[in-house]
Amino acid sequence: MQVQSMHFKPRAATALGNETLQSNLKKFNSTGFTALRAKAVAEFGPELFEKLRGEGAVIRDRALSNLDAWIERFESEAGRRGATVLFAETRDEACELLLEVCRRHGVKKAIKSKSMLSEEAGVNEALDAAGVTPVETDLGEYILQLAGEPPSHIIAPALHKNMSEVADLFESRHRTPRKTDIPLMTREARNVLRGHFLSADLGLSGGNFLIAESGSGVIVTNEGNGRMVTTLPRVHVCLTGIEKVIPTLEDFSTLLRLLTRSATGQPISNYVSLFTGPRGALDRDGPENMYFILVDAGRTGLVGGAMQEMLRCIRCGACINHCPVYRAVGGHSYGWVYPGPMGSVLTPSYLGLENALDLPQAATLCGACSVACPVKIPLPELLRGLREQQVDRGLRPGKEMLAIRMWSWMAQHPRLYALASAAGARFLRLLGGRDGLIGWLPFGEEWTRGRFFPAPRSWRTFRALYAARRKQRQSPRGA
Amino acid sequence: MRVGLFVTCLVDLMRPSIGFAALKLLEDAGCEVVFPATQTCCGQPGWNSGDRRSARELAEKLFAEFEDCLYVVVPSGSCAGMIRVHFPEVFAGEPGMLARAERLSARTYELTEFLTKVAHRPKVSASFDAAVTYHDSCSGLRELGVKAAPRQLLAKVSGLKLVEMEECETCCGFGGTFSIKYGEISAEMADRKCAHIAASGAQAVVLGDLGCMLNIEGRLRRRGDTKTRVLHVAEVLAGED
Numbered sequence: 245m246q247v248q249s250m251h252f253k254p255r256a257a258t259a260l261g262n263e264t265l266q267s268n269l270k271k272f273n274s275t276g277f278t279a280l281r282a283k284a285v286a287e288f289g290p291e292l293f294e295k296l297r298g299e300g301a302v303i304r305d306r307a308l309s310n311l312d313a314w315i316e317r318f319e320s321e322a323g324r325r326g327a328t329v330l331f332a333e334t335r336d337e338a339c340e341l342l343l344e345v346c347r348r349h350g351v352k353k354a355i356k357s358k359s360m361l362s363e364e365a366g367v368n369e370a371l372d373a374a375g376v377t378p379v380e381t382d383l384g385e386y387i388l389q390l391a392g393e394p395p396s397h398i399i400a401p402a403l404h405k406n407m408s409e410v411a412d413l414f415e416s417r418h419r420t421p422r423k424t425d426i427p428l429m430t431r432e433a434r435n436v437l438r439g440h441f442l443s444a445d446l447g448l449s450g451g452n453f454l455i456a457e458s459g460s461g462v463i464v465t466n467e468g469n470g471r472m473v474t475t476l477p478r479v480h481v482c483l484t485g486i487e488k489v490i491p492t493l494e495d496f497s498t499l500l501r502l503l504t505r506s507a508t509g510q511p512i513s514n515y516v517s518l519f520t521g522p523r524g525a526l527d528r529d530g531p532e533n534m535y536f537i538l539v540d541a542g543r544t545g546l547v548g549g550a551m552q553e554m555l556r557c558i559r560c561g562a563c564i565n566h567c568p569v570y571r572a573v574g575g576h577s578y579g580w581v582y583p584g585p586m587g588s589v590l591t592p593s594y595l596g597l598e599n600a601l602d603l604p605q606a607a608t609l610c611g612a613c614s615v616a617c618p619v620k621i622p623l624p625e626l627l628r629g630l631r632e633q634q635v636d637r638g639l640r641p642g643k644e645m646l647a648i649r650m651w652s653w654m655a656q657h658p659r660l661y662a663l664a665s666a667a668g669a670r671f672l673r674l675l676g677g678r679d680g681l682i683g684w685l686p687f688g689e690e691w692t693r694g695r696f697f698p699a700p701r702s703w704r705t706f707r708a709l710y711a712a713r714r715k716q717r718q719s720p721r722g723a
Numbered sequence: 724m725r726v727g728l729f730v731t732c733l734v735d736l737m738r739p740s741i742g743f744a745a746l747k748l749l750e751d752a753g754c755e756v757v758f759p760a761t762q763t764c765c766g767q768p769g770w771n772s773g774d775r776r777s778a779r780e781l782a783e784k785l786f787a788e789f790e791d792c793l794y795v796v797v798p799s800g801s802c803a804g805m806i807r808v809h810f811p812e813v814f815a816g817e818p819g820m821l822a823r824a825e826r827l828s829a830r831t832y833e834l835t836e837f838l839t840k841v842a843h844r845p846k847v848s849a850s851f852d853a854a855v856t857y858h859d860s861c862s863g864l865r866e867l868g869v870k871a872a873p874r875q876l877l878a879k880v881s882g883l884k885l886v887e888m889e890e891c892e893t894c895c896g897f898g899g900t901f902s903i904k905y906g907e908i909s910a911e912m913a914d915r916k917c918a919h920i921a922a923s924g925a926q927a928v929v930l931g932d933l934g935c936m937l938n939i940e941g942r943l944r945r946r947g948d949t950k951t952r953v954l955h956v957a958e959v960l961a962g963e964d
Contacts, residue, residue, distance in 0.1 A: 253905070260911055568894045572911045606905055608898025608912075609771060611865035625812075631773030644772070644900075652769050652777030655732070656784060658761035665736050672736075681944055690903045694910025695941035698737070706730050706739035710758055 245363050245394055248579030249591050252602035256573040268406050269574055277399070277565040280509025281616070288505060300502045301620040303495045304556035307456075307487075311547060314456045314489045315538070321459030325521030327534040331486070338539045339370035342448070342481060345535055346376050349479045351445040355437075357463065357470035358382040359450030360398055360559065361483050361539055363581040364594075367448070378448075379440045381469040383433055390417045396575030398582065399507050399561040404574055437469070447473035447531065451484030452559065453499065454536070457492045460520040461536060464503060464513045471517050480519065480531035486538045487555040499558060502618035507560040542594035550629045554589045556619040561586075563613035563623055569606060578603065585613040585623040592630055598639060604630035647687075662707055669700045676700070726754040726837075727792030729785075731802045732764045733933035741933070744961035745798040745834050752842035759788040766813075767805040771899050775813065782810050786823050794841065795831040798957050799932050800863020803833040808866045833863050834957055835872040835931060845876060849962030852882035855954075856925035858916070858939065859892045860932035873931060873956045880959060888923035890915075897938040913942035920951060927952035929959055 248255065259265055285293045307314050319329040332338035338361070346354070354376055356362065368389070371378040380389040384402035388395055390413050395401030402410070407426060414429060415422040418436060423429050449470055453462040461482040463470045474480050490496060504510045523530030546552050564570050564584030575583035579600075582590045588603035609624040617623065634640050654661050675682045676699020685692045702709065726749055730742040749756045765785060769777030785806065789795045797803040807828045814820040838845040857877065863869040877885055896902065896912025903909075916939055920928045928951060930936055940953040 256905070256908055260907055568896065568912050568915075569908060572908055572915075606901070606908070608861065608894050608896060608901045608909075610861035610894035610898065612861075612892075612894065615865055628771060628773065631771070632775055633773070635773040635775075640773070645774070648769050648772050648774050648777060651764070652766070652774070652780060655763040655766075655781055658763060661763050665732075669736055681941070688903050690906025691909075691941070693906055694945065695913060695938065696944045698937050698940045698944075700737045702739045704739065706735040706742040707758075707760060709739050710742070711760065 245366055245581055247595055247599060249595065249600040249603060251579055252577055252600075252606055255579060256577040256606070259573045259577050264406065264409070265404055265574055268404055269571060271406075272400075272403050273571050276403075277508055277561070281506060281562060281565070282509075284505040284509040284511065287511075293505070296498065296502055297618055297620055299498050300558075300618050301556060303490060303498060304558070304619050307490050307495075308547065308552060308555050311487065311489065311544075314491055315486055317456040317491075318454050318459055318489050321457065322521070322536060323459070325459050326524075327459065327521050327536060329536045329538065332537055332539045332541070335365040335539070335541045338365040338483065338537055338541065339367060341537050342367060342483065343370060343374050343376075345479065345481055345537075346371070346374065346446060349445065349533065351376055351479065353377045353379065353440065353444045354446040354448050355379045355381050355440050355444040355473050355477065356385070356448045357450065357465065357473040358385055358401070359448065359483050360581055361450060361485055361541075362448065363395065364541060365483075365539065367483070376446075379437070379444065381437050381440070381473060382465075383430065383467060383469075386433060386437065387413065390414075394576070395581070396583065397561060397564060398559055404576065441472045441476055444477045446479040446481060447475075447477040448481050448483060449474050451482045451488055451536070452503065453496055454484065454489040454538070455491075455493055455496055455518070456489055458520055460518045462496065462519075463517050464500065464515075465517070466508070466510075466514040468515055471515055474517055474519050475529050475531065478531055479533045479535070480522070481535045481537060482519070483537045483539065485543055486540055487543050499618075503558050503560050506562040506616065506618040546593055550633075551589060551593050551626055553621050554586070554593065554626055556621050557586055557590075558619060560618055562616040562618060563621075566612040566616045567607075568610060568612065569608070585627070586621075589623065589626045589630065597630065597633055597637065601634065601639060604634065662705070665705050666708055669705050670703055672697075673700045673703055724754055724793050725791075726756050726794045726796050727789045728756050728758050729762055729765070729789065729795055729797045729802065729806075730758070731797060731799045731933065733937075734798060737933060737937065738955065741798055741955045741957050744955070744957035745796070747961045748834070748838060748845070748957060749796060749842070751846040752838060752844060754842065757792065762788050765802045765805045767802060767809075768899060770805065770809055770813065778809075778813050782813050782824065783820075786827060789827065790823075793830065794837065795827065796834055796837045797831065798834040798955065800833050800860045800867055800869055801932055801934065803831055803836075804862035804866035806831045833867055833869050833872075833931065835876055836867060836869050838960075839872040839875055845879075847876055847879040847960050849960055850881040850883075851927075851959050851962070853926040854884045854886050854924060855927045855929045855959070856886050856888040856920060856923040857891060857956075858888075858895065858920075858928055858930040858935060860930055860935045861894050863931055864892055869931065873929070876960055877929065877956065883959070886923050886925050888919040888925070890919050895935045895938050897932075897934040899934065902934075902938060909938070910942060913938050914946070917943050917946055917948070921948065926950070927954055927959075929954050929956050931956045
């Protein structure tokens with residue numbers, strides 16, 4: 245996927261001005277996943293859910309603190325059950341390994357269920373270029389493949405589109421009469437996809453978890469397409485990140501309870517598929533060949549560092565859903581695969597700090613993400629950490645650093661500070677005029693473009709008024 | 724008990740009345756209140772901008788100013804959060820300084836939290852004849868857990884009717900320097916907050932942080948709303964509005 249994360253600000257401005265997108269986002273915000281999650285947590289019991297979040301974090305930390313050992317265990321267990329485990333260090337290498345599998349098995353068509361790693365690696369473009377037709381079968385991803393757009397959310401990839409836009413798309417791409425009834429539109433997509441399911445040579449899935457003790461991959465889905473992708477074609481490839489490994493099935497049961505409730509507010513998703521090895525002698529279905537392509541692509545760089553906690557992420561999207569910035573600007577503003585708070589940590593971590601300068605800054609550090617995170621990733625702390633790395637590497641504008649240092653220097657010299665703030669109060673009060681509202685603020689145009697800046701209410705600062713009051717009390721007149 | 728009042732730089736400069744309201748509330752609750760005159764900034768702008776050095780310097784200054792107080796009380800959730808939650812992070816890995824940070828952290832309270840949890844006999848004799856809605860500022864709510872305290876205190880104000888707005892816990896878009904780095908997004912977030920305030924039917928929005936106050940008031944007025952008042956919870960409780 246093309247990286248546009250350096251252009252967050254102009255992309256966000258475009259998004260704010262796009263009325264259709266804004267109305268689609270508003271609908272998502274009011275009827276979307278946050279309300280469903282809140283309901284699910286209330287039903288589960290908030291205290292119990294808090295406890296579960298703690299357990300989830302511990303499970304993920306246990307896996308990450310011995311990542312190499314758990315991956316080796318996974319590799320040997322999966323291998324023992326007949327699957328082949330391949331490792332890719334980079335996104336390009338992931339594509340190469342996949343193409344090699346395609347060549348080995350004479351693959352002409354690959355059907356896909358949702359895999360964010362395939363977005364990271366640009367799998368569709370690589371398959372296309374090698375003469376293999378990729379077909380997205382997740383409805384949202386299918387819509388986006390028709391539209392030639394990247395996803396704007398990791399769980400609901402096409403949430404930036406409304407029904408009418410999809411109706412136009414289906415009409416022109418399916419060459420069928422325009423339909424505006426959602427069940428009918430879904431059936432139309434199903435009919436198109438059915439043929440692909442039956443004719444594909446390879447199924448490419450993502451993987452929500454890799455279970456070390458059994459060598460199983462897991463996908464958690466709602467549409468059922470994932471199950472067809474992983475069972476119908478003769479070859480199944482599970483493409484996912486190395487950090488997805490967890491030790492045991494017991495751990496999986498804990499994380500599953502967290503994942504679906506945090507993502508969509510469901511106690512459990514419609515489908516939970518565990519795949520353990522290819523079709524056995526007694527199995528009636530399943531792929532003849534099963535591969536796991538486990539991709540690093542920057543992940544080991546986070547192990548043992550300040551951003552390690554980010555690797556706990558189980559891709560539920562709760563931080564995205566609860567982020568007021570995402571809710572205002574949508575997913576495409578972030579310019580890469582992962583939007584919202586998780587993306588603002590992952591994008592600079594995987595692609596380089598200098599390639600996503602805005603992302604760690606474009607957050608109010610409100611904390612709505614971290615309190616919703618099922619594995620307690622301290623996202624605001626991580627964003628703050630990335631800001632610190634930007635400062636240390638000299639990636640912030642000189643003007644900004646000068647302002648901060650000047651402020652800090654002034655604040656360390658109380659007498660000077662008192663003089664400056666007294667002058668500041670008068671100046672701002674004057675600027676505010678009779679109604680006390682400043683319409684244009686020097687160095688603060690970004691503020692005043694969308695808001696007034698309320699002027700100080702008093703000509704004097706608290707410290708000056710307090711000192712005056714003390715003086716008056718100590719020498720009462722007429723005593 | 725000796726309580727150090729840290730008024731915050733924004734109250735000092737923008738709304739001294741809030742500082743006096745906090746002072747009155749603390750004195751009415753029987754505290755001996757001191758105002759260390761050299762106090763300035765808690766270091767939050769530097770810390771949130773990734774400049775650990777300036778956060779460190781200002782934290783050390785604050786230690787010296789408030790170490791002899793039994794409690795530090797702050798009429799702001801985000802500055803109290805800086806001292807309580809982030810000072811120990813600023814000095815992570817430096818045992819001596821970390822211990823100082825932790826001692827100060829344990830004694831630092833947001834104003835309404837202090838009045839309900841520590842002062843025990845908060846005296847609220849104010850009256851305020853209007854429907855108000857409360858905006859939960861992010862740091863106070865999510866870093867310190869300030870949720871019930873301001874509401875308990877407001878319930879004692881005679882004539883005051885609290886009506887909750889939708890999404891009272893959603894960020895108003897201030898975010899410190901975020902508001903001037905990403906003004907357009909910030910203003911859009913403030914606008915959504917203003918729409919919720921308007922929909923609540925309240926005549927005033929009450930909150931506990933200056934940043935949110937300036938942001939929400941600025942956007943309300945730009946929207947053409949000249950009526951809805953924006954008040955700090957201390958002003959309402961002290962009856963000094």
